[in-house]
Amino acid sequence: GTRIHAQVEEDLMKKHLTVLKEGEAVSINTFQLKDYLGEFRTNPYPYKITFFRTTKVKAADDFLEYYPEKYFSDFENILSGKLDKNVLVDVIGQIVNIGPMEQIKTKGKDNSKLDIILRDTMNVHLTCTLWSDFAKKVMDYTKENNTTIVICVIKFACIKEYKVKVEQRKKK
Incomplete structure (x- = not known):
């Protein structure tokens, strides 16, 4: 299918x-x-x-009941830029790090923003930015389940970086 x-x-x-x-x-x-x-x-x-x-x-009664693995995008392909950025992707990985919840103004509205790092089965890390209610739900769930491994599935994710800031440090 x-x-x-x-x-x-x-x-x-x-x-x-x-x-x-x-x-x-x-x-x-x-x-x-x-x-x-x-x-x-x-x-x-x-x-x-x-x-x-x-x-x-x-x-379609004869269709598979599980989510086919073929739909999940490979982290290395995402990070290398090989994928079309206009096509939304699905990713799956273990949450290995959660940043702080930030309040950011986007398009004139206040939004919650949360960066998480996912790890795939090849130990490749991918930073994902979650927004609004979804960010809050993931934050709450990981806090409640902090003694277990949490696997995150994101469907229809956009491949882009959110206003990356590069800081240059002065040498002394």
Whole structure:
């Protein structure tokens, strides 16, 4: 199975609400592929699915029940810049470090910002920035479970650095 982005208008969503559920695989008949434009895409394909009133959706009963490993991006590929920064990625890793919760103004609004460091199975470290309620939930969860190993899965992560500040130290 491969995943692709689908756009469903609100009135059509109501028609398919019982079948279209996050994380569930479905079979779709009678749809259109359109150009997938925008700054970020949820997959590398240049197209997205658009529903019609005649579109039929049913559960894919024979689809795998686990999250396929093939969707997780390799930390080394992310860090090396080999991946398209316009395609959102999924990552999985052990939380090995948590920075302080910061309050930052972005786009005129106050936001909570939390940097965490994930470690993959090859011991490669990746810094991830979490925002708002998600940052607070991760902070609270790791505090409550500080004696255990915490594995973090981030779906549809954006590959970019948030205003990196480089400080130069003067030699004495």
